Amino acid sequence: MVNWFSLTIQTPNLIRRISSKLRDCREMAAPISPFQIILGSSSIARRRILSEMGYKFTIMTADIDEKAIRKERPEELVMALAEAKADAIMSRILATGVQLDNNAPPTLLITADTVVVYEGTIREKPSNKDEARKFIKGYSGSHASVVSSVLITNLKTGTRKGGWEEAEVYFYDIPVEIIDNLIEEDVTFKVAGGLMLEHPLTLPLVEAVVGSTDTVMGLPKALTEKLMNDAL
Numbered sequence: 001m002v003n004w005f006s007l008t009i010q011t012p013n014l015i016r017r018i019s020s021k022l023r024d025c026r027e028m029a030a031p032i033s034p035f036q037i038i039l040g041s042s043s044i045a046r047r048r049i050l051s052e053m054g055y056k057f058t059i060m061t062a063d064i065d066e067k068a069i070r071k072e073r074p075e076e077l078v079m080a081l082a083e084a085k086a087d088a089i090m091s092r093i094l095a096t097g098v099q100l101d102n103n104a105p106p107t108l109l110i111t112a113d114t115v116v117v118y119e120g121t122i123r124e125k126p127s128n129k130d131e132a133r134k135f136i137k138g139y140s141g142s143h144a145s146v147v148s149s150v151l152i153t154n155l156k157t158g159t160r161k162g163g164w165e166e167a168e169v170y171f172y173d174i175p176v177e178i179i180d181n182l183i184e185e186d187v188t189f190k191v192a193g194g195l196m197l198e199h200p201l202t203l204p205l206v207e208a209v210v211g212s213t214d215t216v217m218g219l220p221k222a223l224t225e226k227l228m229n230d231a232l
Helices: 012-021 044-052 074-096 129-139 176-184 213-217 221-231
Strands: 002-008 036-039 107-118 121-123 143-154 159-171 206-210
Touching: 036 044, 044 213, 044 221, 074 107, 074 143, 074 159, 107 129, 107 221, 129 143, 129 176, 143 213, 143 221, 159 213, 159 221
Parallel strands: 036 107
Antiparallel strands: 002 159, 107 121, 107 143, 143 159, 159 206
16 A cells, blocks of 8 residues: 655745755765755664665764654554654754755755554554564464555655555564563564564564564665655
8 A cells, every 4th residue: 555645845945944954975876866855764774775775874873752643544553653763863864053055956864754553553563572572472373464654755855755554564473582582672662563573583474574674674765765756
């Protein structure tokens, strides 16, 4: 399932200030690139996916209280969190006071969020070992939905393009020792629903994925590419 929206930020003064203060980051795309990219995420999976798409980028993370943002529907929640992350990073950029050549190419800020939905309940990152164990045990021999959002903000024009995708993951029975190892490695606390599809202990226990595996990993490639083109 795919859904997307578009909007233009209604604060042109803010956008002009950001455009005037952003600097040409040396680690971003090569000078011949028509645009530059900031990935607003610390997720290793999202970094890997964006690199696989052939892009160079810098990384900035958003320090927000995700628990303070609540929505009833998973797609609304992931979009609201992606927007909040973008707003926080834009504020950080303004605070740096760095200067940018007005002739510089556009900079695209990519923010994203992911939640797992199990038996109608939204699951974010588990907060403790007991919750992580409960999450993973629930997936054993069962299935869960993963909803991931992508938001592209053109920091030069203020245009935002966003959307979300959903995928379904079906699991074989998950042995207790695998659950114990995952929890001891702390990997379950870093991902929504404690579900890290690409982990070598988890991957062999995945029976099927209906939808994009990139969606499960947190950055659907096709949607991201489309939204980036739309935001330029």
